[in-house]
Amino acid sequence: MEFADPAEAEHFLAAHPEVRSIEAFRIDINGVPRGKLLHRDALLAVYRHGRPLPASILGLTINGEDVPGTGLVWDVGDADCWAFPLAGSLLPQPWRQRPTAQLQLAMHPERGLPAAVADPRHVLARAVEALATDGLHPVLAVELEFYLLDTGRDASGRPQPARLANGLRPDTPQVYGVLELEQLQPFLDDLYDACDSQGLPARTAISEYAPGQLEITLEHRPDALRAIDEGARYKRAVKGVAARHGLQACFMAKPFAECSGSGLHLHASLADRSGNNLFASEDPAGTPLLRHAIAGMLDHIGDALALFCPHANSYRRLQANSYAPLAPTWGVNNRTVSLRVPGGPAFSRHVEHRIAGADANPYLVAAAMLAAMHEGIRARREPPPPVTGNGYARDGERLATDWVGALRALQESDWARAALGNAFVEVYLAIKRAEYAAFMGEVGEQDWRWYLVQA
16 A cells, blocks of 8 residues: 655645644544544654554444444554555645644555554455456446435434525425425535635536435545545535535435435446456447456445445445435346446446445445455356336345344354455444444433333
8 A cells, every 4th residue: 555755745735834734534444533632743754654543443332332342443553554655645624614624544554554454445455456466447427316404403302404595494305306406505615615725526516306405426536445435425525515505414314204314336347458348338238347246246236235235224324215225226228226227428338236225335335345346257157137117126135124134143253354465344234243242232312212111
């Protein structure tokens, strides 16, 4: 793994004398940024020598609690592990009130042990490198849906969509509504400006299929790691700009029972060493290579579902007629399936992976997706015929819709352990088991509504 040259920091410090603080962060297993706030005087040392971070930073629950079962806490004395900057990640944060920069770190493959075995970026890097050995180079684009909410709750204590510039609160889907985008122009303008300043390729914005739900697509990148790095930074930018406007950007998979959930869709193709799209074909279903890749992904959806749907709430999104998939299916120009081959000219042929929720860690989604594609290609697997029409009405196998079942499938998957790393899978399962136990141990409003009087 290549880390940044200290000259990058020297240039930044000279060009930005107003920046006094730098957020040095890395993305944990749950996709949460965790790290330290550095004074500018400490920046060069991080580039030259790395920054120690405790091993336990990669053994935390979604709530930031240690999970001793990961082996990254007491077993190793919560030892320091060295992380280093990623090239091109030292960037201003224009949404901050005082000039502040950010710097993304990754664990060093050797000096970052034992935490490095659980670094999601390393998991993805291994999947990319494995494809490269066969002359296959993934081209990826990230598409994230989210809700824009008020920071205040409604009279019942529930979150609520943000008011538009006209003072009205949206209460109908108004999918693809242009007026809704116009009414959010101050937020969107600042978000696009923030993306420009950070080199994030934010492109088309649409009003999605729920009040207050938006989607902005990022451009395809021939460097898969860069595409996912940008996806992670984009999510931070959305949250930061929303907070600057007194709003909350929500990436929960299913924040409202009566509304559509939010997905993380990954668009993927494979190129040769010269950058030629190996899925390109006048056939809308793509080349045999694309079909082999799809077959691999279909075979391993169940093995990796716990990565695509990492939380209890994630499984509430998987509902019929919701634009979220229910079965291991594929189709051409069909949004009712898990793996969609979009229409378009031959040179743009690719597959859209629609299974993951917006709450998933993009590094792990991409790693599992690419590893499954690779397995299908190597075995020259063939998928079943593409689904036409309403995929929700199709009989047959269904995705697991419960957290425990998905975790059990991951635990029992020899493919996942070989493709993603046995040590990583063990850490991931330990964290998710701890989260499940805490989630099931909490008594809340639904328990009271259902059982307080009648039980």
